[in-house]
Amino acid sequence: MIVSASLLATAVVLCAVGGILMLTRPLTRILLGAVILGNGINLLVLSSTGRAGAAPLLYGVSLSRVTDPLPQAIALTAIVITLATTAFLLAMAYRSHQITGTDEVHDDLEDRRIVLRAEVLGERAQLREQFRSGAEPTAEERERYREERRRLRDRLRADRARQARGRDASGNLWNDVLGADPEDYARDGDAKADDRYPRDRGADG
Amino acid sequence: MNALVPLPVLLPLCATGLSLAFGTRLGRFQRFISVAVLSAVLALSVILMIAADRHGPLSVHLGDFAPPLGITLVADRLSGLMLTVSSAVTLCVLVYSLGQGMTDRDKETPLAVFHPAYLILVAGVSCTFLAGDLVNLYVGFEIMLVASFVLLTLGGTGPRMRAGSTYVIISLFSSMLFLTAIAMTYAATGTANFAQLAGRLADLPIGVQTLIQALLLTVFAIKAAVFPLAAWLPDSYPTAPAPVTAVFAGLLTKVGVYCMLRTETLLFPGNRLGDLLMAIALASMVIGILGAVAQTDLKRLLSFTLISHIGYMVFGIGLATREAYGGAIVYVAHHITVQTTLFLVAGLIERRGGTTELTRLGGLARAAPMLAVLFFVPAMNLAGIPPLSGFIGKLGLMRAGVADGGGWAWLLVAGSAATSLLTLYVVAKVWNLAFWRAAPPGQAAAGTVLESGDDSDDDADAGPDRIRGTGDEGITPAHRPAGQAAGATLHGRAVITTSRLPRPMVAATAATIGIGLAFTVFADPLTAFTDRTAAELLQRTPYVQEVLGR
Numbered sequence: 001m002i003v004s005a006s007l008l009a010t011a012v013v014l015c016a017v018g019g020i021l022m023l024t025r026p027l028t029r030i031l032l033g034a035v036i037l038g039n040g041i042n043l044l045v046l047s048s049t050g051r052a053g054a055a056p057l058l059y060g061v062s063l064s065r066v067t068d069p070l071p072q073a074i075a076l077t078a079i080v081i082t083l084a085t086t087a088f089l090l091a092m093a094y095r096s097h098q099i100t101g102t103d104e105v106h107d108d109l110e111d112r113r114i115v116l117r118a119e120v121l122g123e124r125a126q127l128r129e130q131f132r133s134g135a136e137p138t139a140e141e142r143e144r145y146r147e148e149r150r151r152l153r154d155r156l157r158a159d160r161a162r163q164a165r166g167r168d169a170s171g172n173l174w175n176d177v178l179g180a181d182p183e184d185y186a187r188d189g190d191a192k193a194d195d196r197y198p199r200d201r202g203a204d205g
Numbered sequence: 206m207n208a209l210v211p212l213p214v215l216l217p218l219c220a221t222g223l224s225l226a227f228g229t230r231l232g233r234f235q236r237f238i239s240v241a242v243l244s245a246v247l248a249l250s251v252i253l254m255i256a257a258d259r260h261g262p263l264s265v266h267l268g269d270f271a272p273p274l275g276i277t278l279v280a281d282r283l284s285g286l287m288l289t290v291s292s293a294v295t296l297c298v299l300v301y302s303l304g305q306g307m308t309d310r311d312k313e314t315p316l317a318v319f320h321p322a323y324l325i326l327v328a329g330v331s332c333t334f335l336a337g338d339l340v341n342l343y344v345g346f347e348i349m350l351v352a353s354f355v356l357l358t359l360g361g362t363g364p365r366m367r368a369g370s371t372y373v374i375i376s377l378f379s380s381m382l383f384l385t386a387i388a389m390t391y392a393a394t395g396t397a398n399f400a401q402l403a404g405r406l407a408d409l410p411i412g413v414q415t416l417i418q419a420l421l422l423t424v425f426a427i428k429a430a431v432f433p434l435a436a437w438l439p440d441s442y443p444t445a446p447a448p449v450t451a452v453f454a455g456l457l458t459k460v461g462v463y464c465m466l467r468t469e470t471l472l473f474p475g476n477r478l479g480d481l482l483m484a485i486a487l488a489s490m491v492i493g494i495l496g497a498v499a500q501t502d503l504k505r506l507l508s509f510t511l512i513s514h515i516g517y518m519v520f521g522i523g524l525a526t527r528e529a530y531g532g533a534i535v536y537v538a539h540h541i542t543v544q545t546t547l548f549l550v551a552g553l554i555e556r557r558g559g560t561t562e563l564t565r566l567g568g569l570a571r572a573a574p575m576l577a578v579l580f581f582v583p584a585m586n587l588a589g590i591p592p593l594s595g596f597i598g599k600l601g602l603m604r605a606g607v608a609d610g611g612g613w614a615w616l617l618v619a620g621s622a623a624t625s626l627l628t629l630y631v632v633a634k635v636w637n638l639a640f641w642r643a644a645p646p647g648q649a650a651a652g653t654v655l656e657s658g659d660d661s662d663d664d665a666d667a668g669p670d671r672i673r674g675t676g677d678e679g680i681t682p683a684h685r686p687a688g689q690a691a692g693a694t695l696h697g698r699a700v701i702t703t704s705r706l707p708r709p710m711v712a713a714t715a716a717t718i719g720i721g722l723a724f725t726v727f728a729d730p731l732t733a734f735t736d737r738t739a740a741e742l743l744q745r746t747p748y749v750q751e752v753l754g755r
Contacts, residue, residue, distance in 0.1 A: 001392065003392075022374065022378065027370060030374055034374075034377050034381075037381055038381065041381050041384045041385055041388070042384075044384075044385060044388045045384060045387070045388040045391075047388075047392075048388045048389070048391045048392035050392075068395075070273070070274065070391070070397075071388070071391060074340055074384075074387065074388075074391070074397075077340070077343075077344060078384055081344075081347045081351075081380075084351055085351065085354075085373070085377055085380075088351065088354050088355075088373065089373060089377075092358065092366060092369060092370060092373065095358075095361050095366055096366045096367075096370065099361075099362075099363045099366060100363065105367065105370045105371070105374075
């Protein structure tokens with residue numbers, strides 16, 4: 001079977017680009033990756049035809065010289081399916097943006113909680129080790145130690161707030177669409193956000 | 206008789222159209238259509254299974270195009286059995302979801318998209334089971350997947366969007382791989398029809414054969430959630446509504462297993478990658494169940510047992526003897542029903558206890574004895590306690606492993622025994638935490654609580670839906686504090702706990718348990734049937750002759 005090298009090369013490049021885009025976090029980029037990858041693979045399907053022949057029409061062309069129409073049919077099916085999935089992904093990216101203010105795919109909550117907890121606990125243990133091993137700590141050192149511990153605790157809290165934000169929309173459409181400041185979400189501060197965007201209140205109530 | 210073959214795909218698709226056309230205004234009509242069509246599909250599947258068993262495979266070339274060009278649908282014993290089990294289970298789950306929808310008073314905001322999407326899912330599943338060529342298999346997969354995207358993200362809440370994006374991206378990627386495999390197969394052989402491929406693949410160089418086989422196996426392993434490719438499953442399933450999770454867990458992974466069975470027997474006989482499959486099966490079993498041991502959320506825990514038990518079926522496929530295929534097919538049928546049942550029960554538990562987090566549940570055995578029974582039977586079934594169907598499947602597989610006698614086979618027999626013990630440990634843990642111990646303080650207060658209906662179920666106006674929150678009446682899902690269960694209702698609303706479980710939901714769950722028990726009662730005909738199925742799969746000629754012959 002004779003295969004067009006340019007077709008194959010294009011397919012390979014498209015697949016590579018699409019694959020890399022699909023490894024990123026924002027859903028819109030993943031969407032673009034899926035589209036490009038899909039096109040690359042459609043070319044791959046087309047290239048399984050072999051040498052190009054005459055158009056596969058019913059009359060006026062000798063049947064032995066026509067291009068194999070089956071891969072074209074497969075590719076058409078695949079294009080239609082990719083279209084549907086693309087539409088769905090796009091809707092999903094939009095909805096995700098509405099809810100969290102960004103269309104990035106977050107880590108699994110459980111994974112992130114485990115990682116962060118381990119990190120914070122490790123750092124705290126190290127800190128305590130340093131603090132204990134030294135001689136009689138001065139007041140300044142004690143103060144710094146407390147400061148550090150407070151910082152670690154804040155990190156855990158901030159993460160919890162972020163998780164809470166990931167779980168639910170704030171309920172304020174204006175903020176959800178335009179993306180209010182993260183602090184507004186973190187402080188569970190719908191009231192505060194309403195002060196900022198007073199025109200939204202009527203729609204909400 | 207052959208004309209009946211396309212109907213399990215066509216009927217749900219037509220019903221989807223009707224459902225979309227009338228559904229928004231006539232909710233009752235929509236429900237009636239769904240139930241009627243799924244019952245019809247069940248009846249058809251039984252007829253097809255019996256016909257395929259008596260007279261050999263049935264096939265249809267749509268539009269009367271000859272094999273390489275047209276779409277071929279084939280119903281043999283394996284397809285018939287899978288269709289029957291799947292349509293029985295989908296019917297039960299539909300009744301369950303109807304019960305849930307009625308109880309949640311979905312009338313005000315009818316979820317018009319649930320029924321059409323569910324019907325399309327059924328059509329897609331039927332299409333994959335009946336597909337007689339790779340392209341149609343791909344199309345069936347896609348129909349199923351697009352419907353499952355919609356079902357998984359119903360309501361569009363935050364957690365569901367996140368879970369859905371993982372699922373969608375993984376599915377999309379595996380579809381791309383599948384398409385690549387189809388392109389390669391077509392380039393190498395000039396056909397995508399199973400029956401023709403069965404003849405032509407054997408002539409290819411061994412390397413090309415193995416490449417195509419490995420690619421197809423990867424695709425199906427992603428769908429079936431076999432261990433190294435299963436990380437998406439516990440991530441995405443638990444957030445969906447209970448009936449949706451149940452039908453996904455029961456069916457979608459088993460569709461992947463079915464495709465493995467079909468391609469390994471029909472296209473790649475001789476079991477070249479048997480050792481690899483067995484190694485994967487062992488890893489899947491052991492790592493899956495260890496994951497389940499570590500979980501404290503019931504739905505996540507069940508998702509991990511699902512991954513673990515897929516390993517049993519892959520074990521059977523890897524052994525590739527007649528007994529092993531027979532055992533694997535019994536196990537598929539058993540596992541579809543038992544896993545669906547367990548997720549349905551998890552939905553009931555969430556409804557009763559307000560959460561599926563095991564650390565916050567307790568005392569359910571006293572509070573809801575019926576629920577305890579509903580959980581106990583399928584849980585023991587999953588662990589493989591003797592008279593139940595899980596035992597029959599495991600026994601068949603282990604006997605096949607011992608008969609094979611190879612090193613891997615013995616290792617797998619030991620591994621599967623250890624896995625069933627650990628499964629028993631896991632379900633015992635759930636039983637102890639959720640049912641047996643005393644209720645932890647403040648259990649019922651969590652979440653919004655539906656006041657137990659003072660038998661006023663029928664007056665829709667007042668209804669039992671008055672929400673007794675934790676003081677704040679105006680609690681809406683959007684302002685719910687984080688950490689509460691993310692909604693078992695179809696809309697993704699707050700969990701509503703009831704002291705009395707809705708009757709249709711209990712009845713549907715009991716019906717799936719009944720199917721599981723029927724496997725035990727009719728164990729002899731069932732194993733005889735699966736043995737004949739395995740023989741037919743290994744023989745290959747009936748299938749090929751039916752499609753190409755005449």
